[in-house]
Amino acid sequence: MAKIIGGITTSHIPAIGIAMDRGIEDTPYWKDFFAAYPPIREWLNEQQPDIAIVFYNDHGLEMFLDKKPTFAIGCASQYENADEGWGIATIPPVTGETELSWHIVNELVENDFDPTVCQDIKVDHGLTVPLSLMYPGRNYQHLKVIPVCINCERHPMPKPSRCYALGQAIGRAVESFPGDQKVVVFGTGGLSHQLDGERAGIINADFDNECMDKLVSDPEALTRYSNDDLIEIAGAQGVELNMWLAMRGCMLGNVREVHRNYVAPISNTGAGTQLLLPE
């Protein structure tokens, strides 16, 4: 059966893509942030996963406020990126995965999750920045990507507990897929941040670190927060934690953290990175 070999959490902010394009990763502002990635790249290089399930949120490139699926999943053989207006270069197409995607869709519907099924979506920085980070030089075409998009922009948003349960359902679907594919799962975005409004700029480093601890040892504790709690504690875009919870749900059992980094502020965010392996 296909196997989930690890979970990775990472920031997705556009400024990272711009910093990589400009080659300024070693400057004082960026070096502690980019220091998180060599061990993760090394692990990916050793393990050579076949498929990446990427939990991300679409910030308006494909799904704007007029059409906002709660959960959407891609089943296409390729995904294009496009200019979002953040100043990041448009990147080469991302390779899709069609068989496990459809199996996941069928299993989700069978298990009372009803995602929007997408055969043609543009993917935004929520997905492309993490991929570019993991594969410098945008050398990611060999990896088959399954985008899973979670609404983090427009109320009502799916609850943290629901996002965790979605991840568990996807994890079980992977485990029931015949084959020997190695699957890595990315939880992108976060951690605490708010981009606009009166509390723009809020960062809660204590909470961010507690989230990273609990993601390893007691993810269910995080599912007891509501989205309103997260917004209060971690800012309006702090709800991007939901993608991390979905990733953790996928891993089903206990995990061991083999790598962690946290830097704040990076742009407007607390930027956390973790590599989790199944136990």
Ligand code: DHB
């Ligand atoms: C920033 C953070 C985000 O989550 C995002 O999607 C875009 C920008 C930022 O802090 O710059």
Ligand code: FE
């Ligand atoms: Fe974001």
